[in-house]
Amino acid sequence: MRKDQLAVISSTPIEEAAKQMEEHHVFNLPVIDQYGVVACSVSRHDLLLAWIGLGVGMGLDP
Numbered sequence: 001m002r003k004d005q006l007a008v009i010s011s012t013p014i015e016e017a018a019k020q021m022e023e024h025h026v027f028n029l030p031v032i033d034q035y036g037v038v039a040c041s042v043s044r045h046d047l048l049l050a051w052i053g054l055g056v057g058m059g060l061d062p
Contacts, residue, residue, distance in 0.1 A: 027043060
């Protein structure tokens with residue numbers, strides 16, 4: 001269990017989210033909205049799809 005919060009926001013670049021996943025050895029990251037609430041979760045698979053252009057956008061917006 002982590003003491004610090006590991007999360008991203010919807011405007012986090014794909015590269016940064018992938019870097020955090022790699023550094024912390026996790027497969028999913030929660031995405032925090034503007035109110036500080038978890039809006040969704042993004043996985044390595046989601047990032048790969050977005051990176052190769054099959055995702056909806058290049059950001060992490062739900």
